[in-house]
Amino acid sequence: MRLGLIGAGNMARALARGWGEPVLVSDSGSGSGRAQALAAEVGGEALASNLALAERAELVVLCHKPAQLHLIAGEIAPAARAVLSVLGGVNTAALQEAYAATPLVRAMPNTPVEVRRGVVCYSVPPETPAEFESEVRSLLERLGTAVKIEERLMPAATAVTGVGPAYGALVAEAQVDAAVRHGLPPSLAGSLVAETMAGTAALLEVRGYDTLRVRREVTSPGGGTARGLAALERGGLRSAFQDASDALLGWSSS
């Protein structure tokens, strides 16, 4: 399937690197050079117009900013044969309104798709042709874990997967800072923290994602881990994550 990426920023680059095949790509044309750079890196071609891209692509992947939905649909909707959207916060109804009769899938990837360890949640309108859905699923599975979910769950999924790499990186950074304060060189601390996170993720999978069990296995009663965990609770770790998801989803507790 010939892929055409509209937008050549962080997510387009991560997807293209993960797919590892030549792509057609366009950017805003305002001189960032990002489409050219991406085509030079992964192969394919940077095109000067979104319409030219839509005319040649078998699947148009929307990787521009969410606010540009109507602007870009106005340029390409009649020409697009099929659409995969990764636009944050743009639901399927809005996509269908913009792209009328075009088969489409709404997906929410995260940046680890670049190394094929991404999580991509996606939802599919009921009338979608089975063959198209299956082709898109195969494409998404090449990026890591692809999970089909109900449309109504996409915002909550986005709050853990789409933004997750940023949260994870911040938590890692905080741990690295603490380790450096106690004498570890930053690069050693960075690798120890990252590999511990990766190992914990693998262990969670084996334990059926039972976070409490994994935590208990490290926590001797009255021991140092228990004291460390208590300090994190006092620091508001849980409520900070609750507040973060409320902020992302536009909720207010007041």
Ligand SMILES: NC(=O)c1ccc[n+]([C@@H]2O[C@H](COP(=O)([O-])OP(=O)(O)OC[C@H]3O[C@@H](n4cnc5c(N)ncnc54)[C@H](OP(=O)(O)O)[C@@H]3O)[C@@H](O)[C@H]2O)c1
């Ligand atoms: N970053 C993430 O982790 C992440 C995760 C999940 C979903 N997403 C979604 O992915 C999309 C892109 O996010 P991003 O982080 O990659 O943003 P970004 O780095 O700012 O990239 C946006 C890209 O869109 C291009 N663009 C702007 N106007 C355009 C136009 N008229 N025609 C064609 N291209 C145009 C920009 O071109 P220039 O290079 O010329 O400025 C740029 O290459 C967003 O909808 C976001 O919600 C992002």
